[in-house]
Amino acid sequence: MNNDLLKARLNLHAVLRNLEDLPELDTRAAEMIRAWRLAVCFSVHGGPAATLEFSEGRCRHHAACPPHPDVKLFFVSPAHLNAMFAGNSSPLPLKGFSKLGFLKHEFAELTRRLQHFLRPEPERLAEPAYLRVHTLLTLLTGVFAVPHLAALDPVATEIAAATPRGSLQFVVDSEGPVAHLVYSSNGVESRKGALEQPSACMWFADWPAACRILSGTLDAFTATGKGLLRLDGTIPLIDNTSLIMERAAGYLA
Amino acid sequence: MHTFDYPQSRMLFDRACEVIPGGIYGHFSPAPLGQTAAFPFFAARAEGARFQDVDGNEFIDYMCAYGPMILGYAHRAVDDAFRNQLALADTVSIASPRMVELAELLVERVAAADWAFFAKNGADVTAYAVTIARAATGRRKIVAIRGGYHGTHPWMQAPGHHGIAEDDHRHCIRIPWNDFAALEHVVAEHEGDIAGFIATPYHHPTFGDSVLPAEGYWQNVEALLRKHGIVFILDDVRCGFRLHRGGSNERYGFHPDLICFCKALANGYPIAALVGTDALRTVTASVFHTGSYWFSAAPMAAAIATLQELDHVDAPRLLEIYGRKLNDGLIRIAKSHGFTLRVTGEPCMAYYRITDDESQMLHQRWCAECTRRGAYFAPHHNWFVSTAHSDADLQRTWDIADEAFRALKTAA
The missing domain is CATH 3.30.1050.10 (SCP2 sterol-binding domain)
Incomplete structure (x- = not known):
């Protein structure tokens, strides 16, 4: 590779x-x-x-x-x-x-x-406005990384091939739909904004929860149990996308 | 109809998160439930086909502990056998006579079995079966079905999962279910290097419809594996003793070399079994595999009592009758509200999916509405019924399903 x-x-x-x-x-x-x-x-x-x-x-x-x-x-x-x-x-x-x-x-x-x-200094994350911008840009970085990882990272390629066709919407409760991914026979596409009928939805309760989940300081299992994260619809789409997205850190760290 | 709240479950979950990674791990994690808020997290007591959560809500249980419960919770004969053995001896420095008795019982009832070996969990025996296949053949590759589940050992995990190296599944080849040509192809492609083929009696993946074996599939598979000296492993962990008293292969008419049992074997007490043919006896004895609690005698006594009770009530027949009635009723109720409920797999452990919404969000909401009214339905795993499920449970379940569909329509 x-x-x-x-x-x-x-x-x-x-x-x-x-x-x-x-x-x-x-x-x-x-x-x-x-x-x-x-x-x-x-x-x-x-x-x-x-x-x-x-x-x-x-x-x-x-x-x-x-x-x-x-x-x-x-x-x-x-x-x-x-x-x-x-x-x-x-x-x-x-x-x-x-x-x-x-x-x-x-x-x-x-x-x-x-x-x-x-690349936030930890103390800045206490400011809600800063945290929102940081988290939104982090989420968009991840979403827009997925098509490239799915195309060129060997493990991500294998995961993407096993991912059901369909669309995944990312929603932050206070913000609404932020971005989405579409898995089709042509590969994976990322876009900002809302989908009318997504196949799956990854819903974050608020920006602080999204920040902690995306940064890996809060695991998805704890977050779902606490109601800070909800996985709706075709869950393998969400599972597999998370696995692909996590691989971006290995290249961008 | 009253709908449930779960304040005590949530408080316990918060405590759990402080001391347990993820709060609740594995297949009991709330994560794949979708509408998590509708589900209880912690049980206080259970009896028959029902359990009560820590908030005092009562549920008719259609997950049956995800398979182990088959005769009903707190089953008198099984629990007495367990308690009596516990009073005599459980985990001691030498083996128990119960181990011999349970092995004899399995050899007597399972036609494919000339011997038995005991462990604790399904993965203990699927991993052992694969190792035996490699030892017996001197080969490396294992063929499995894409989407099939045989435990969480690294060799069975999908690529990219946390902590899994590429080499972990290098020798595991996945092929589609019911695709005999695909099996022929990999056998030809890896001629002389395939140690074993492992599969469940029928395809019951999570997040997907169950699929029964195609006509002649198992017979063709068996003939091909015999011809090429490949060890035939049946993972009967989930289906075992639900479909046939002698193992699910009897239901479908084929003859594996090794069969993995667990879940229903002791009605919830921790024990797994690997049984096999005489041809693999010596090599099995030479493959060292053990665990601290694998000689625990009380679960063995519970397993003996469970197998006897399953015969006594003719469990596979009862389960099928209840499953068919449950499914026919749910399909009819869904239809009366304008929904299509697809039911796949064997009736006593079927997979359910509302097909009016491909995303499955509607199905998740329906399962949530049922659960918060007292019928515990996980949305993306096959359900289970037990011999303790009664006609009263059935009627109550239908009533709940009916109101849950009404709630979906109201929300829409």
């Missing part, structure tokens, strides 16, 4: 993708990108590509590079991209040399803001 390729896909499509949601959840991030109008493309030789498109105070993540991005950052290999995400390497800018200052300062600040929420 090529760990670097899977890790690169997770970095681009599960972690970096969160920049799409961050400005909608965090006023400071929204303020940062308010005037940005550009498309930044990440392109990996022999690997994945992704684009972050900033305009009108919003960020959109695309799983490909457009023909004419404002900035194109090239990586010679998946390992090169992963090294940049670990803070140990720099990309090769192929386009947008005039934006290098922006990338080094403003864009870097935005990614640090994302990291601030994804």
Whole structure:
């Protein structure tokens, strides 16, 4: 298995993708990108590509590079991209040399803001607003990691193959449907938002419960017994998805 | 109809979580119940076909402890046999005469058995059977049915489960149930390397419909295994003594080399048995397998009393009659409310699923509504009936089911 390729896909499509949601959840991030109008493309030789498109105070993540991005950052290999995400390497800018200052300062600040929420200091989790953003982004990272794990992690591939076809909705009681996964004969797809008739539903009683369950500080057996977690519908869909999702930590730790 | 609350169960669960990982572990965990709030977690007492939880709510039990209870809770003859043996000797430094008597009884009633061996749980004997198959053949691979359950030993766990290494199931090949061609294929593909084939008498997975053996399936399997010298292991842990007094293979007309019994063997007292043919006697004696409580005599006395009582009441016939009546009634009641209840597997331990909603959320809600009115239904495991279930229980169950369907419609 090529760990670097899977890790690169997770970095681009599960972690970096969160920049799409961050400005909608965090006023400071929204303020940062308010005037940005550009498309930044990440392109990996022999690997994945992704684009972050900033305009009108919003960020959109695309799983490909457009023909004419404002900035194109090239990586010679998946390992090169992963090294940049670990803070140990720099990309090769192929386009947008005039934006290098922006990338080094403003864009870097935005990614640090994302990291601030994804890698929490324990005391920050006492703040409900922070906990909500952290947990939502963690959940979305997990949900968007599943299709890539199911495609490239050998054990996850085996689990996904044994998973019933259908859809799994993630719901936080106070928030409503957050995201969902669809298992079909074409593979696994992840999306934000609600499904009309999911095959299964993983329901969290509140954000603190979701945070503890997703971080592994509260097990699902205890949580279901205490009414903090409910597994509705096709339970093997939930069981198998949890097993797949847990494998993301081995690549992103 | 009164619906139940569970404050004492919940308080106990909170205490349990402080000192037991997950609060309640394994197949008793509330996690797969779906509508967890509708279920009791802790029982205070049990008698006949009913148990009472710690909140004083009474349930007609259709899980029968997930199989061990077959004659009813607190069965006088079985409990007396257990208590009498306990007063004489239970776990001592040498074996008990009850062990010989129980082995003789099993050899007498189970046609495929020339000897018996005792342990505590189903997995003790499924694991032993597989080891014996490997010792007898000098081969590595075990063929099992996809979705079949034979315990929680690593070799039987699905990939990716916590604490399971890839190598743990490297020599376990899973094939679809009732697919004789698939078995032929793996036997050809791994010619000379397959030690054993293990399966339940019919397919009864959790989270899925049960499927009976296709016409001629077992006979074809047996012939193929004989031809290739593969040890034929029947996991009769769940079905054993419910379908036939001599083992479920008698019901379906085939002849395994090894049969694993547990659950109903002693009506709830802890004991499992592996029985086998004379051809495997010597190799079995050479495969060392033991446990601290595997010579405990009181459960052996309970098993002897259970087997005698099962014969006395002709248990398989009674169970089938009750199961058929229960199922026909539930199907009819569901239909009267516009729902379709699918019932699969053998009538006395059938799997139930409302098919009007593929997600099974509707089925989970119905089981929850029944349970909080006093009929204990787990939504994703086959149910069990016992010889203690009465016509009064049957009528009460139908009444509960009827009101539960009405509650579903009201909620909708």
